[in-house]
Amino acid sequence: MALALKKSGLVAEVVGVGRNENSLQQAIDLGVINRAASAAEAVREADVVLLAAPVGQFAGIMQTIAPYLDEKTVVTDAGSTKQNVVASARSHLGEHLPRFVPAHPIAGAEKSGVTAARADLFQQRNVILTPVTETANDALETAQAFWQACGAKVSQMTPRAHDEVFAAVSHLPHLLAFGLVAELARRDNAETLFDFAASGFRDFTRIAGSSPEMWRDVSLANRDALLKELEMYQEQLASLGALLRGHDGAGLQALFEAARTARNDWAHSFEKQ
DSSP: OHHHHHHHTTOOEEOOOSOHHHHHEEEHHTTTOOOOOOOHHTTTOSEEEOOOGGGGGGHHHHHGGGGGOOOOOEEEEEOOOHHHHHHHHHHSGGGGGGEEOOOESSSOOOSSSGGGTTTTTTOOOOOEEEOTTTOHHHHHHHHHHHHTTOOOOEOOHHHHHHHHHIIIIHHHHHHHHHHOOOOOOHHTTTTHHHHHHHHHHHHHGGGGOOOOHHHHHHHHHHHHHHHHHHHHHHHHHHHHHHHHHTTTTHHHHHHHHHHHHHHHHHHHHHHHH
């Protein structure tokens, strides 16, 4: 977002806050931020504050910055879950809650860290805003304008609807990818398996290269919805097992054809965006 907003000319200065001084210096060297500061110093007189950290840290961050936020400052975030983030905001932002606009950019990649930053990451990608009853209209408009300046297509959902949707299409796939790689890595012949793994394995497991800390927090934050999705997927696996045990070639082909059609239709629609 910092690179995109700089490229758009919408912001004059970006102040970075982080846990790792080497990463902050890299961000300065790469031109992602203009300077680094403490959280309290960084948010003073800021027009917009973006929370971009594992969602498990949001409560502590909000508690830290709340006393130093200007009354006009808009706070938004890039967290992959929303109900827990809203709950943290209600607990820790106090009177500043109306200036908070929860958001989720749907444009991630498996790479992390400042060296993976790209100014075009959000071009023609979806950003979901999940305003709540307390959210001020002008704060919502400001957050929407900032994300649009990054090239994003902005839409809105309720926090609950967001978490249910992304439990199915994002959080579950990550859980499955991490689980498959971990299971294979524990086997006695893991080295042989990985030696012969090719493009199919690479494509299916690409997202297992994502940040473990971030996905730990996402999984726990959206636990209830994710457990429901996991149960439904286990039912699908049981159905596949029954088809295999029954030598049901026709059933397998019908399932594969239905899945291929759904996947290709989605891919075609995605490519047109």
